[in-house]
Amino acid sequence: MSLSWIQRFFVSIFPASWAKSMEEDSRRWMLRCDCGFEKSIWDMGGIRWKARGNSRNYMRCTACGKRSWHRMYRKADGV
Numbered sequence: 001m002s003l004s005w006i007q008r009f010f011v012s013i014f015p016a017s018w019a020k021s022m023e024e025d026s027r028r029w030m031l032r033c034d035c036g037f038e039k040s041i042w043d044m045g046g047i048r049w050k051a052r053g054n055s056r057n058y059m060r061c062t063a064c065g066k067r068s069w070h071r072m073y074r075k076a077d078g079v
């Protein structure tokens with residue numbers, strides 16, 4: 001999987017430990033469609049770091065192809 005330009009930008013300016021933390025955090029933030037499909041912010045080429053709370057994004061689902069409100073939530077740390 002390749003990184004988006006914005007991910008490459010932050011990875012290049014941050015110390016390695018920060019870049020790792022940023023990636024891990026972004027991978028925990030998930031966007032979920034009503035159809036059940038979910039994908040992490042990181043996998044979509046985005047970054048969400050040191051953030052709190054849930055939000056909703058209106059976007060097209062890559063699985064079912066419908067435009068709808070996707071719920072953004074943070075997966076539990078249970079690793």
Ligand SMILES: [Zn+2]
Pocket residue numbers: 033034035036037061062063064065066
């Ligand atoms: Zn969907």
